[in-house]
Amino acid sequence: MFRTLHPNIKARIGISFLSKLIGSMVFPFMAIYFAKEINIGVAGILLVINIAVQFVASIYGGHLADHIGRRKLMVWGEWVKVGGFALMLSVNSPWLVSPWLTFVALLLIAVSQGFTIPASDAMLIDVSTREERAYMYSINYWANNLSVMIGVIIGGWFFQSYLFELLIGLLAMSLVTTWLTITLISETLERSENALASDAGIRGLFRSYRKILYDARFLWFTAGGIAVLSIEFQRNNFISVRLADIFPPMMYQFGWLGNIPFDGVKLVSILTLVNTLMIVLFTAPIAKWVRDRNLQKWMYVGFIVFASGFAVCAFTDSIWILFGATVILSVGELLYVPTRQTILADIVDDSMRGTYMAFNGFVFQIGKLIGAGSLMFSPYIGKYGMALFILLCGLVGVMMTFWALRPTMRTVKQE
Template sequence: MFRELHPNIKIRIYTSFLSRLVGSMVFPFMAIYFAREINAVTAGILLLIQVVVQFLAGFYGGYLADTRGRKKVMVAGEWMKVISTAGMILVNSPWYTSAWVTFVMLVLLGISMGIGNPAAEAMLVDVSTKETRTMIYSINYWTINLSIMLALIIGGWFFESNFFELLLSLLVISIFILWITKAKIEETYVPEEKSPHSFSLKPIFSSYVSVMKDVPFMLFTIGGIAILSIEFQRNNFMAIRLEEEIPKQMISIWGSIPIEMTGVRLISLLTVENTLLIVLLTATVNKWLKNKSEQRLMYIGFLVFGSGYSFLAFSNNMAVLMIAVFIMTIGELIYVPTRQTIIADMVDESRRGAYMAVNGIVFQAGKIFGVLGIMVWEAVGGIGMAFLIILFALGGVLFSRQAIVRRSQRPVYIAKKMT
């Protein structure tokens, strides 16, 4: 079945795996880089700026993909990746280092991803069918988790000592992806007539106004932001906290193999545990979820997820942290599929593209709150952050429930459910 897929799909899966494999060796640890080179508060501000810029570029990239074609926008995004990565190498070499120029290059990289990713996702939809999409996204999900797991093992061990070499590997892969995108990807969408206002912000905003007026959907989106805000604490304040609070120490694996453990390596190990559990337990948990109340399970998943993360906010005991990751992963496996199913029922089918674009706010806003967590942690400490994480989990439950209740009270929605 995989062999029969459109070449664009196979190329995208391969390049996505490679891009995440090398990217995840570097970018999850950039909070530590800026905290070390400047300070923790400034690191939070810089990463917040980068996330906001990427967020805005994402809306613009989706609009350009519909007015300029998928391949042109994807190639432009890949060119920007190559340029930004090359710039990061020049200012993090053995001969010269500049954290501020690194930040500028990181912003450019964020713009490249914001512009290119919507076009790539739209291209996958263009060349797939209803029958093949489940398989495509399932394969993509597995490759994402596998690439992240492998990358974090490597990055956690080599980020501090071999940052320059990791950036070189990122550049090589970026050049390869640029070449294969330009040479092998086929254009899947040619606009009948290019809009004379393609580069104007006004038509972008007007296309999303009707979605923003859908109060139940926006409440559901806010609930999702609350939950994703918890998840994005791991590579921000939690990474910095463990790097500062976990001293270098020798530990033994299976009682005989000594290895040096640091805070950076520990956060890498915990992330690998989370990813590995997702890969191993997804099928089992999904089977258990069948024929059960999706709403109730989603709320349970939110609370279990938040509870596990709350321990990661303050504990320095390795055993406690690993148990917390297990608890958090179970919550994640419960809420992710149930929330996706519920949101599919909430979307107006006649404007699905606009609705799903707005739903993308969940990811980017979660990243923004994740970065803000660095500054909040400086003020309230680990225990205070644990309390806030529980509040965010409760907020996810309350906003999502209010959204579902309001949607169910709409006559159109009720009539749809009765048919």
């Protein structure tokens, strides 16, 4: 079936794989970078600003994609990304190291991603049929997980000692993906006669999203998703910084394996590998298992198990307990992801499915904001306070989602 997909789809899956493969070697460890070069509190502020910029850019980028075209926005974004990577490389070289200019480079990359991702998502829908989409998204999901898994493993072992070399690879790969986007991606936006007169400004943007704000059920459901996703982004923020601090680079004894050079960054990459492997291997069978069961019940169980695993990762100093907690949180993720996606598809207004899916993307951006923001208050509440905060996020996710799915909750159709 892959051969029958539109050339744009196959090209975009390949481009996304290459981009995330090399990006995952660097970006998951930027919290550690800023905490080391400046301090943990400032690192949290910088990451929050970076995520907020991408969040705002994505809102407007999705709107622009419907007016100026998918391909044009994607190509523009790729060139801005090249500029950001070039700046990042130049200020992390053997001759100059500047965390503040590195932050400026990250802002450029954030704007680029905020504009290209909505355009790319819209393009995939443009060139796919309803029957193809499940297969298309499934292939894209597996490719993304595989690229992130490989990238995080490599980055975990080489980020601290070979950042300059990784950034050279990042810039080279960005040039490759820019060339592939220009040569392989075709325009898919069909403009009407009055398309050029369409309002691409802020007023039109608010008109596009205003109607969805009347759907109380979807808004509560989205809020519950934000609470749960904020837990996942603790891995690349508080948990990664904490593990890098308590496991400094040195030789560690691993039983019959003997002494191995190890540190907290490598540990984060291995834990991420365990989580990703479980997701890749068991998503399909778990999704099939829960399909004929009470979806809400198992979604709530998944929320709690997921939060519990991350809470343990927030305070334990034992490598083996960290591995066990990672297995636990992976089980929770396997339970709640397919059930929540199924319920989400049931509650959206079919006539506004594209707008609903774009709005649902805010779950990830706001979740990232909360995850990065935790770096600012984590020094005051400590690791046990962070564990309680993570559990609280899981409980809030359960309560908000339960509130959203009550039969009496107002929907946009009723409004």
